[in-house]
Amino acid sequence: MMYSILFLSAALASTASAACTREQLVAATEAYLKAQAAGDLSALPALAENVTYLENDAPTDITKGVLSSAITIDFSRSLHDSVECAVFTEISAATNKPPYVIATRMLFTDDKITTVQSVVANDGDWAFNATGQLYWTKTENWDVIPEEKRDTRDVIKAAGDAYLDSWGDGTVKVPYGTPCARLEGGSYTGSRQSTANTCTMPQFPSAFKIENRRYVIDEEVGGLDIFNDFPFIDAAKPDGTSSTNFFRIEGGKIRYIHETTICTNRNCGR
Ligand SMILES: *[C@@H]1O[C@H](CO)[C@@H](O)[C@H](O)[C@H]1NC(C)=O
Numbered sequence: 177m178m179y180s181i182l183f184l185s186a187a188l189a190s191t192a193s194a195a196c197t198r199e200q201l202v203a204a205t206e207a208y209l210k211a212q213a214a215g216d217l218s219a220l221p222a223l224a225e226n227v228t229y230l231e232n233d234a235p236t237d238i239t240k241g242v243l244s245s246a247i248t249i250d251f252s253r254s255l256h257d258s259v260e261c262a263v264f265t266e267i268s269a270a271t272n273k274p275p276y277v278i279a280t281r282m283l284f285t286d287d288k289i290t291t292v293q294s295v296v297a298n299d300g301d302w303a304f305n306a307t308g309q310l311y312w313t314k315t316e317n318w319d320v321i322p323e324e325k326r327d328t329r330d331v332i333k334a335a336g337d338a339y340l341d342s343w344g345d346g347t348v349k350v351p352y353g354t355p356c357a358r359l360e361g362g363s364y365t366g367s368r369q370s371t372a373n374t375c376t377m378p379q380f381p382s383a384f385k386i387e388n389r390r391y392v393i394d395e396e397v398g399g400l401d402i403f404n405d406f407p408f409i410d411a412a413k414p415d416g417t418s419s420t421n422f423f424r425i426e427g428g429k430i431r432y433i434h435e436t437t438i439c440t441n442r443n444c445g446r
């Protein structure tokens with residue numbers, strides 16, 4: 177009994193020291209959006225001097241990357257993960273020249289952003305159409321879920337993992353909701369049947385496992401993003417190309433999926 181109480185309080189203490197406040201994460205997201213709109217890193221004071229910055233998994237000089245060029249942001253959605261001290265933002269920049277869709281995951285150490293990873297999609301990436309992406313994302317409802325209806329982190333994460341696992345192994349059961357819609361680049365599976373589950377992904381022609389999964393989870397909106405290395409699609413990247421899948425989970429079931437995937441050759445040569 178004594179042991180378990182001690183153990184529990186140690187576990188709580190370590191959680192408390194790792195956790196961030198939602199307010200801090202929301203403020204950092206707002207600053208990130210301002211910095212990206214202006215192309216001005218000084219608008220993001222929480223950035224650590226030694227920040228690790230990656231674009232499409234390649235270490236990049238942050239002063240020469242997309243975050244240092246001014247971009248017209250038409251729309252954005254963000255997740256705030258106060259357990260992992262992480263934020264995720266999906267930027268729709270359809271009216272920017274050139275158009276972009278940018279998915280960014282930022283990690284904090286204490287009150288500083290020590291890692292920024294972006295999947296930066298533009299013309300030629302998988303099913304890329306920023307106009308379509310902007311149109312469809314704006315039709316979706318990602319409102320805050322009432323507290324008593326929220327899923328746990330484990331349920332949210334398991335739903336997204338099952339979806340990615342099912343691509344290489346069709347026997348994995350995926351908790352698709354009805355309706356469920358997927359926004360792949362700028363194409364929307366729910367464009368004609370908005371009340372149906374149009375998300376179901378059949379098993380791919382060859383078996384594979386999607387590795388290097390990096391998560392951001394936000395129970396308030398049933399949100400999950402999984403940065404990952406997606407094999408198979410891009411012949412030039414047999415070990416996997418940079419990709420993210422961004423989910424909304426409601427009552428344990430998948431409601432929306434956004435996929436952003438980078439291609440070496442136009443539309444991954446398909
Ligand atoms: C980078 O900066 C953060 C916060 O400012 C600090 O906690 C961390 O130890 C630094 N890492 C290195 C490798 O210097």
Ligand SMILES: *[C@@H]1O[C@H](CO)[C@@H](O)[C@H](O)[C@H]1NC(C)=O
Nearest residue numbers: 304305306307308309311362
């Ligand atoms: C991109 O999406 C928009 C809106 O859905 C559509 O009107 C346009 O034809 C699409 N462009 C291409 C090249 O498919």
